[in-house]
Amino acid sequence: MRNILIAGNWKMNGSRASIKELLDGLKAGIDKVTNAKMAVCAPSIYLADVAEQLAGSAISWGAQDVSTEASGAYTGEISASMIKEFGCKYTIIGHSERRTYHGETDELVAKKFAVVLEAGMTPIFCIGETLEEREKGITEEVVARQVQAVIDMHGAAVLGKGVIAYEPVWAIGTGKTASPEQAQDVHAFIRSVIAKADAGVAENIIIQYGGSMNAGNAKDLLSQPDIDGGLIGGASLKAPDFLAIGTSA
Numbered sequence: 001m002r003n004i005l006i007a008g009n010w011k012m013n014g015s016r017a018s019i020k021e022l023l024d025g026l027k028a029g030i031d032k033v034t035n036a037k038m039a040v041c042a043p044s045i046y047l048a049d050v051a052e053q054l055a056g057s058a059i060s061w062g063a064q065d066v067s068t069e070a071s072g073a074y075t076g077e078i079s080a081s082m083i084k085e086f087g088c089k090y091t092i093i094g095h096s097e098r099r100t101y102h103g104e105t106d107e108l109v110a111k112k113f114a115v116v117l118e119a120g121m122t123p124i125f126c127i128g129e130t131l132e133e134r135e136k137g138i139t140e141e142v143v144a145r146q147v148q149a150v151i152d153m154h155g156a157a158v159l160g161k162g163v164i165a166y167e168p169v170w171a172i173g174t175g176k177t178a179s180p181e182q183a184q185d186v187h188a189f190i191r192s193v194i195a196k197a198d199a200g201v202a203e204n205i206i207i208q209y210g211g212s213m214n215a216g217n218a219k220d221l222l223s224q225p226d227i228d229g230g231l232i233g234g235a236s237l238k239a240p241d242f243l244a245i246g247t248s249a
């Protein structure tokens, strides 16, 4: 039986004051979330605050990106060991906003996958097709290529140490959610791609859905057999909304 993981991606939102308010709200309500693990992925400048405020709570936390490099002349970058030093559990990698605005390739994201693991954290590995790709009928080709990049570089056993977030790009921040059936079909397909390399990894790996998941649609999405949680953007910024997704699991 796979665990359910609900992770918030705050993106570039918040302030020290708003984050404190959000975390106070989450800590006050987390006891009601009984069937899912909850995590928040904060902007790196706030990781130390988040670490301090979530110490001893049932809520885990993570970063939103990481450098492929360990240290050195990489101005503006943050290494996996720096993040880990604060007690970080997860790091999102390959989010579509990084792929789109920062030109991150499948190969670069595959490198980040191993860097996060080597530092002792769990990668939340984002994949998903654009609207254009869905309309061309190549959704399966795209997600298979993205997953295969990690399998080819590191092997399926390494992939199995991470979490996959299937996020159709056309559903991110748009209010357009994939229907539970659309999402389930792609999740089952992703598992079938992994199964060709390692059936045990395919069975056990957590595959989250992301893309305008909210308190209203979470139950239907999370009740699908191959959907094991969510990566939540907008709805993770308000404690009652994020907790309501957790209690839907």
Ligand code: PEP
Residues within 6 Å of the ligand: 009, 011, 167, 171, 172, 173, 174, 175, 210, 211, 212, 213, 231, 232, 233, 234, 235
């Ligand atoms: C995301 O950023 O990963 C995401 C799913 O955003 P939203 O929930 O706002 O669509």
